[in-house]
Amino acid sequence: MRAEARRIGLLAPAMLTIGVLLVVPLGLMAIISTLARGPSGGIIWGQHSLDAYVQFLFERDLMDRLALNTDYLRIFARSIGLAATTTALTLLIGFPTALWMAFQPPSRRTLLVFIVTVPFWTNLLVRNYAWILLLRDGGVIDWTLLKLGLTSRPIGIMYTPLATAIGLVYSFLPYMILPIYVSLEKIDRRLIEAAYDLGADRRRALFRVILPLAMPGLVGGAILVFVPGLGAFITPELLGGAKSMMVGSLIQQQFGQARNWPFGAALAFVLLALVLLALMAHALRYRRGAKPA
Amino acid sequence: MSVELPRTMRASAAEARRPAEPPTPGRAGGEAARASRGAAAEVAVDCRGLVKSFAGGAVRALDGVSVAIKANEFFTLLGPSGCGKTTLLRLIAGFETQDAGSVAVYGQLLDGLPPFRRPVNTVFQSYAVFPHLTVEENIAFGLEMQRRSRREIDARVAEMLALVKLEGMEKRKPAQLSGGQQQRVALARALATAPRVLLLDEPLSALDLKLRTDMQLELKRLQAEVGITFVFVTHDQHEALTMSDRIAVMNRGKILQIGTPEEIYERPAARFVADFIGETNLLPATRIGERRFRLASGEELETAEPGAAGEALTLAIRPERASLAPPGDPGLAGIVEQIVYEGTDTTYHVLIAGGLRLRLREQNREGSRPRVGTGERVAVALPAAAIRVLAE
Numbered sequence: 001m002r003a004e005a006r007r008i009g010l011l012a013p014a015m016l017t018i019g020v021l022l023v024v025p026l027g028l029m030a031i032i033s034t035l036a037r038g039p040s041g042g043i044i045w046g047q048h049s050l051d052a053y054v055q056f057l058f059e060r061d062l063m064d065r066l067a068l069n070t071d072y073l074r075i076f077a078r079s080i081g082l083a084a085t086t087t088a089l090t091l092l093i094g095f096p097t098a099l100w101m102a103f104q105p106p107s108r109r110t111l112l113v114f115i116v117t118v119p120f121w122t123n124l125l126v127r128n129y130a131w132i133l134l135l136r137d138g139g140v141i142d143w144t145l146l147k148l149g150l151t152s153r154p155i156g157i158m159y160t161p162l163a164t165a166i167g168l169v170y171s172f173l174p175y176m177i178l179p180i181y182v183s184l185e186k187i188d189r190r191l192i193e194a195a196y197d198l199g200a201d202r203r204r205a206l207f208r209v210i211l212p213l214a215m216p217g218l219v220g221g222a223i224l225v226f227v228p229g230l231g232a233f234i235t236p237e238l239l240g241g242a243k244s245m246m247v248g249s250l251i252q253q254q255f256g257q258a259r260n261w262p263f264g265a266a267l268a269f270v271l272l273a274l275v276l277l278a279l280m281a282h283a284l285r286y287r288r289g290a291k292p293a
Numbered sequence: 294m295s296v297e298l299p300r301t302m303r304a305s306a307a308e309a310r311r312p313a314e315p316p317t318p319g320r321a322g323g324e325a326a327r328a329s330r331g332a333a334a335e336v337a338v339d340c341r342g343l344v345k346s347f348a349g350g351a352v353r354a355l356d357g358v359s360v361a362i363k364a365n366e367f368f369t370l371l372g373p374s375g376c377g378k379t380t381l382l383r384l385i386a387g388f389e390t391q392d393a394g395s396v397a398v399y400g401q402l403l404d405g406l407p408p409f410r411r412p413v414n415t416v417f418q419s420y421a422v423f424p425h426l427t428v429e430e431n432i433a434f435g436l437e438m439q440r441r442s443r444r445e446i447d448a449r450v451a452e453m454l455a456l457v458k459l460e461g462m463e464k465r466k467p468a469q470l471s472g473g474q475q476q477r478v479a480l481a482r483a484l485a486t487a488p489r490v491l492l493l494d495e496p497l498s499a500l501d502l503k504l505r506t507d508m509q510l511e512l513k514r515l516q517a518e519v520g521i522t523f524v525f526v527t528h529d530q531h532e533a534l535t536m537s538d539r540i541a542v543m544n545r546g547k548i549l550q551i552g553t554p555e556e557i558y559e560r561p562a563a564r565f566v567a568d569f570i571g572e573t574n575l576l577p578a579t580r581i582g583e584r585r586f587r588l589a590s591g592e593e594l595e596t597a598e599p600g601a602a603g604e605a606l607t608l609a610i611r612p613e614r615a616s617l618a619p620p621g622d623p624g625l626a627g628i629v630e631q632i633v634y635e636g637t638d639t640t641y642h643v644l645i646a647g648g649l650r651l652r653l654r655e656q657n658r659e660g661s662r663p664r665v666g667t668g669e670r671v672a673v674a675l676p677a678a679a680i681r682v683l684a685e
């Protein structure tokens with residue numbers, strides 16, 4: 001009984017933090033998404049409506065009939081595609097980088113980890129504006145290519161999904177490198193030596209021993225990049241332009257210019273549900289994989 | 294995608310780009326550089342003048358080591374921690390590159406070959422069993438690297454499982470095994486590809502005493518069964534004496550003596566060897582004749598052989614080879630300081646002239662009891678044939 005009380009006492013601060021910072025806002029959002037929209041933003045308390053969720057998939061035509069509207073689905077698909085691309089690219093760049101870092105002498109490794117985290121020291125907005133300077137027509141990249149004679153016209157990357165992808169890969173790369181690096185650094189070097197000893201060349205030691213042992217880091221990095229990438233707002237807004245709207249911008253718009261709070265909250269909830277489903281699917285697969293055959 | 298290797302592998306990595314050579318054990322490479330060392334058929338591992346320094350020369354781990362290990366022998370490297378045993382194994386396996394000297398296995402020079410092209414396998418001190426693979430996947434690893442057929446692999450894995458008595462555990466992960474079982478997996482994994490030489494780095498040091506004694510016998514049995522040359526590293530002299538065909542005693546990066554367990558124990562060639570293997574009484578002495586020596590106390594001793602050259606020497610005698618005699622008998626006069634009953638034996642600590650202490654050991658037989666008490670005067674008889682003359 002005493003132990004039980006003690007357990008609850010020790011858990012209380014964590015529970016309180018999670019409660020105040022997570023459950024309360026989420027609950028609030030859930031409620032807002034099921035209320036009627038106020039005439040000039042906000043909501044009308046007490047007037048329930050599921051209009052927001054209907055609006056996600058359907059629109060009312062002139063006869064007030066419901067017709068399927070894939071505009072919002074397309075924005076979701078585009079966001080998922082971009083987040084997936086970003087994850088794949090950061091994996092492709094991040095894994096070799098982390099591998100190289102993990103096999104440096106220990107003293108140099110500390111410095112390298114520090115260098116990887118340097119971008120965190122500058123505000124995300126500032127870093128995105130820096131990319132604008134690089135990518136825009138007549139920007140640093142354009143100018144260099146023109147001077148080198150590699151192109152005669154501005155290449156026009158700015159305000160395309162490519163610009164967003166470049167910006168996202170840049171911003172999220174450390175979130176991929178660090179977990180992979182940590183799992184690679186933990187690998188017992190004798191396991192790699194054992195692989196060589198048994199006749200594995202470098203490629204097979206990589207695929208048969210190093211990669212499987214680094215899997216937790218790869219999965220962790222992928223989650224850390226994919227999930228925030230899905231809801232990214234600043235980078236698509238600044239680099240992607242209006243033609244390729246993302247979920248993050250859409251939600252922000254509903255709370256801002258569109259003055260449709262219930263719809264914004266509903267969009268956020270659909271996004272959350274998608275992320276949770278993806279994570280649960282992964283957890284299930286992982287647990288099944290870890291079980292002894 | 295460029296992949297960086299651990300530092301220790303880098304030297305060999307350059308070699309990996311050479312045209313492939315058949316990794317088949319025993320087939321010496323065709324190139325002139327890999328020329329065979331002539332008719333050295335019965336020598337399995339031939340190390341010559343190996344030197345290896347670490348930390349930019351600050352640590353000399355190996356200081357000119359030469360040793361010829363014979364085919365199918367159980368050869369042990371014995372020495373205190375830090376004497377260079379692991380370094381020697383790593384040079385043979387190819388994990389490190391020597392500063393000078395050469396390594397040949399069955400006449401094939403291995404210098405510059407990466408580990409995955411050497412006909413030797415290693416059992417690591419910490420097992421280094423792959424944690425993400427099952428027991429059978431671990432054992433199959435080397436065979437898969439050799440691209441053997443599935444049928445061949447399955448048959449060989451089953452054979453290995455039986456050899457190390459792990460049948461029924463093939464689907465388990467290493468985390469579900471005890472230390473001793475993991476040890477067996479490491480052994481089976483290394484033996485599966487039938488390497489010509491197996492290197493074992495203190496494979497038993499992490500096991501508890503009972504398991505260790507069992508595994509000592511097991512390893513001996515295995516070695517006899519598979520007929521592979523074993524190069525076994527240990528810092529445990531008892532283990533070395535009971536398991537080995539021959540032993541190399543190492544200290545500070547040098548081999549001090551190579552011999553059978555009996556030679557090493559009975560006729561140590563150096564003071565360090567006498568002291569490290571078993572118990573020994575060491576007496577400083579000066580030579581006064583070819584086989585006569587004078588101790589600091591002025592007493593004189595006769596030996597059976599002249600032993601090491603020089604004037605100032607050390608006489609070594611095992612506690613069980615000296616015996617107690619009544620005072621006045623030939624030998625060194627002394628006083629019994631302490632009597633320690635040890636079950637099978639009794640050890641007497643005797644103070645002799647010059648302030649030196651000798652240990653004598655007598656086996657306890659039925660009905661025997663200490664013939665003397667503490668404080669009594671005795672003579673310590675030292676048979677001439679039992680005294681070794683060693684350089685200071």
Ligand SMILES: Nc1ncnc2c1ncn2[C@@H]1O[C@H](COP(=O)(O)OP(=O)(O)O)[C@@H](O)[C@H]1O
Pocket residue numbers: 347348352353354372373374375376377378379380381
């Ligand atoms: N990678 C290394 N870097 C620096 N010093 C090392 C390294 N490996 C071994 N040494 C040093 O070389 C000496 C011999 O080491 P080792 O061969 O491991 O001894 P043993 O196996 O006999 O205990 C020790 O002094 C050790 O500190």
Ligand SMILES: [Mg+2]
Pocket residue numbers: 375378379380494495
């Ligand atoms: Mg060692």
